[in-house]
Amino acid sequence: MNPASSPTATPGACPFAHGAPQAPRSPTGCPVSHKAGEFDPFSDGYQQDPPEYVRWAREQEPVFYSPQLGYWVVTRYDDIKAIFRDNLTFSPSIALEKITPTGPEANAVLASYGFALNRTLVNEDEPAHMPRRRVLMEPFTPEHLMQHEPLVRELAREYVDRFIDEGRADLVDQMLWEVPLTVALHFLGVPEEDMDTLRKYSIAHTVNTWGRPKPEEQVEVAHAVGNFWQFAGKVLEKMRQDPDAPGWMQYGIRKQKEFPDVVTDSYLHSMMMAGIVAAHETTANATANAMKLLLQHPSAWRDICEDPALIPNAVEECLRHNGSVAAWRRLATKDVTVGGIDIPAGSKLLIVTSSANHDEARFADADLFDIRRDNASDHLTFGYGSHQCMGKNLARMEMQVFLEEFTRRLPHMALSEQRFSYVPNTSFRGPEHLWVQWDPAQNPERRDPSLRTAARTGVRIGEPSAHAITRPVVVERATRVAKDIVRLRLAAPDGRPMPRWSPGSHIDVECGDTGLSRQYSLCGDPEDAAALEIAVLHDPHSRGGSTWVHGNVKAGDRLRIRGPRNHFRLDEGARRLIFVAGGIGITPIAAMARHARALGIDYALHYCGRHRAAMALVDELSVLHGDKLKLHVSGEGSRLDLAALLSTPEEGVQVYACGPLRMLEALEEACAHWPEDALKVEHFESTLGTLDPAKEHAFEVELKDSGLTLPVRADQTLLCALRAANIDVQSDCEEGLCGSCEVHVISGDVDHRDMVLTRSEREAGQRMMSCCSRARGQRLVLEL
Numbered sequence: 001m002n003p004a005s006s007p008t009a010t011p012g013a014c015p016f017a018h019g020a021p022q023a024p025r026s027p028t029g030c031p032v033s034h035k036a037g038e039f040d041p042f043s044d045g046y047q048q049d050p051p052e053y054v055r056w057a058r059e060q061e062p063v064f065y066s067p068q069l070g071y072w073v074v075t076r077y078d079d080i081k082a083i084f085r086d087n088l089t090f091s092p093s094i095a096l097e098k099i100t101p102t103g104p105e106a107n108a109v110l111a112s113y114g115f116a117l118n119r120t121l122v123n124e125d126e127p128a129h130m131p132r133r134r135v136l137m138e139p140f141t142p143e144h145l146m147q148h149e150p151l152v153r154e155l156a157r158e159y160v161d162r163f164i165d166e167g168r169a170d171l172v173d174q175m176l177w178e179v180p181l182t183v184a185l186h187f188l189g190v191p192e193e194d195m196d197t198l199r200k201y202s203i204a205h206t207v208n209t210w211g212r213p214k215p216e217e218q219v220e221v222a223h224a225v226g227n228f229w230q231f232a233g234k235v236l237e238k239m240r241q242d243p244d245a246p247g248w249m250q251y252g253i254r255k256q257k258e259f260p261d262v263v264t265d266s267y268l269h270s271m272m273m274a275g276i277v278a279a280h281e282t283t284a285n286a287t288a289n290a291m292k293l294l295l296q297h298p299s300a301w302r303d304i305c306e307d308p309a310l311i312p313n314a315v316e317e318c319l320r321h322n323g324s325v326a327a328w329r330r331l332a333t334k335d336v337t338v339g340g341i342d343i344p345a346g347s348k349l350l351i352v353t354s355s356a357n358h359d360e361a362r363f364a365d366a367d368l369f370d371i372r373r374d375n376a377s378d379h380l381t382f383g384y385g386s387h388q389c390m391g392k393n394l395a396r397m398e399m400q401v402f403l404e405e406f407t408r409r410l411p412h413m414a415l416s417e418q419r420f421s422y423v424p425n426t427s428f429r430g431p432e433h434l435w436v437q438w439d440p441a442q443n444p445e446r447r448d449p450s451l452r453t454a455a456r457t458g459v460r461i462g463e464p465s466a467h468a469i470t471r472p473v474v475v476e477r478a479t480r481v482a483k484d485i486v487r488l489r490l491a492a493p494d495g496r497p498m499p500r501w502s503p504g505s506h507i508d509v510e511c512g513d514t515g516l517s518r519q520y521s522l523c524g525d526p527e528d529a530a531a532l533e534i535a536v537l538h539d540p541h542s543r544g545g546s547t548w549v550h551g552n553v554k555a556g557d558r559l560r561i562r563g564p565r566n567h568f569r570l571d572e573g574a575r576r577l578i579f580v581a582g583g584i585g586i587t588p589i590a591a592m593a594r595h596a597r598a599l600g601i602d603y604a605l606h607y608c609g610r611h612r613a614a615m616a617l618v619d620e621l622s623v624l625h626g627d628k629l630k631l632h633v634s635g636e637g638s639r640l641d642l643a644a645l646l647s648t649p650e651e652g653v654q655v656y657a658c659g660p661l662r663m664l665e666a667l668e669e670a671c672a673h674w675p676e677d678a679l680k681v682e683h684f685e686s687t688l689g690t691l692d693p694a695k696e697h698a699f700e701v702e703l704k705d706s707g708l709t710l711p712v713r714a715d716q717t718l719l720c721a722l723r724a725a726n727i728d729v730q731s732d733c734e735e736g737l738c739g740s741c742e743v744h745v746i747s748g749d750v751d752h753r754d755m756v757l758t759r760s761e762r763e764a765g766q767r768m769m770s771c772c773s774r775a776r777g778q779r780l781v782l783e784l
Helices: 034-038 044-048 055-060 077-085 104-112 129-136 142-163 171-176 178-188 192-210 215-240 248-258 265-296 298-306 308-322 392-409 545-552 583-599 618-628 661-670 718-724 759-764
Strands: 063-066 071-074 168-170 328-332 336-338 341-343 348-351 435-437 470-482 485-491 506-510 517-521 532-537 558-565 576-582 602-609 629-633 653-658 679-682 699-703 708-712 742-747 767-769 779-782
Touching: 034 055, 034 063, 063 341, 071 077, 077 336, 077 348, 104 215, 129 248, 142 171, 142 178, 142 392, 142 718, 168 171, 171 178, 171 265, 178 248, 178 265, 178 392, 192 215, 215 248, 215 265, 248 265, 265 298, 265 308, 265 392, 298 308, 298 392, 308 392, 485 545, 506 532, 517 532, 517 545, 517 583, 532 545, 532 583, 576 583, 576 661, 583 602, 583 618, 583 653, 602 618, 618 629, 653 661, 661 679, 699 718, 708 718
Parallel strands: 071 348, 576 602, 576 653, 602 629, 653 679, 699 779
Antiparallel strands: 063 071, 168 435, 328 348, 336 341, 470 485, 470 558, 485 532, 506 517, 506 558, 699 708, 742 767, 742 779
16 A cells, blocks of 8 residues: 555554554554565565565555564665664664574574574674774774785686686686685684685574574574584684784784773674674675676676776675665664654564665666766665674775676676576575676687786775766867867767766866866756767866867867766756856856756846957857846956845845856855855865865864764874775865765864855854865764
């Protein structure tokens, strides 16, 4: 049943009419819809495609009770992130609880082995959880994880060597199961001689905890889990004999001496067992899912083969679109409302993160697989907040290395015909087999043996930078449209549609191999999917980007761009719009005025310049806008009187402007008596200087959602401090211009240094740009 169609629904409590007395009921007495009653996460539909299986819920009934499972099921992004954020109301204590209770015989088997899996970082409540997490976190920081990259590369190369000349392979059986396990065991510090035995037992733990083993299988699984438990204990004792050896477990043993009440014997034993599964299976499954997804989308596969710099973001999009963690579980510790549905204390929740990752409210065209998606890393596959996966960056590193190895050595690989099968469970998923094929005669290293060892990209540990998310374009036309201004029409080399964009958007153009990258506003028609258009003014006093464009770019050339991205959005709800453009600042304003015309919003367009010959797009604008266009050409004695234009504030009127800094400052002065945020501007360049430690002070930031407090040194940006602590924050320009590194502020006085936030946004103190802004005082509290 669709809640929206229920005439007697009670807002905030139950979305269904209370008729049909024979219908199944939730613990609150509400009837269960037909779809909710049929929900079965062990079915083939859920195993094959969890987001598609619960699409009906995401769209119609985002929180529902499953009588088959005995859980409340949550499917939307904002609800799930809120649950992760509040680990007191939503306890993780049931995350490792058996979702299918075992019978007495299997329980007796486990008891005979002394099985006593304790709380771990995954399922531990406060106040115990964060002290342990802080003590054990250091080996997971980017600086320490870099030490493992050579081993991952060596293993990837060695395993591909084994089958590269065969022309066919099951990537799971022949590589992706074993390599992540070997890396996990090395990371933990497990001695080489014990690795084979631990490999044998690890999958039993997954089936025992998240699966639905049949009664006749439960005893066999219990024996495997019991053996796993006992052997893990023996290996741990062996590690204690050499606590100075490398490895996370040895690190924990050393920390136990400093913090014996925090890192206990039983805790280490449980982490030994749980850590193997956490570091192994999720990465193995994630890589198998990624390879399947990429090979099912040949154009994306071709793109990362041709441009390996795209691999880090491709990994994030694979984790979003088809990650290895489908769902997590939580326990409501008190009566609570989730997504408008009342849930009583003691209820169990299945939070389907894979569904959240396909929520259209968070990800535009969420079902589209787009390796250049600029917010792919917002996915919840690693969780969020204080229980976010500590090993996320180890998994990212391994996946990047595997994809780099495959794209370099087997770019002609393709999926074989097959039916994919999955180990039935609620939470972890990856194909049991992944058959691929290729023609060995076409192996690139037969022509160039150096390709076997020539790694083409550096691994990015942590969230990918927007700088790496490029796309190739061909210059369809390069047209002089005014003195010193060239207009470029950029299309996809293969004729595919260009990405959608909204007025105010810009792209970054890489200036060949100069190392320069410059932002240019889009000035074409947002409805034209065939190409993107920019206009570039040649400024000999600029930093060199425009000189490169004017001196080198011609029709037929290939360029690389990033974006589009928009931090200068048009308010489509405005009653009237006043556009003011100065010089080349007409580019974003032209697209905005075109869109206002299409929407039927009343507007006026004021275009200022020194000489008509140096003003781009005048003829086009005149045809489109008629008498709504006012030209102010100072060389002809016509100047825009801003004081007169903006003398009387008007309710519902927005002013949008782009142009030279002096013009924008004059506009701010002229709009000083207007309502806050009536004026929206876009700057050409940052006024941000180099960070001078002698003029700065250190401060600390409390990360409310993660439970951490970090120092920010005087010689360090907030963004750098967050990255060093394994906290994911996007970034791009790192000059305070683009807005991509924005973080939310809960408390503290911010020293704003960006060119993005409006006056009232700064005064509200709820947002800041982490690349440049700092604390005025000694402390900030952030929603991270």
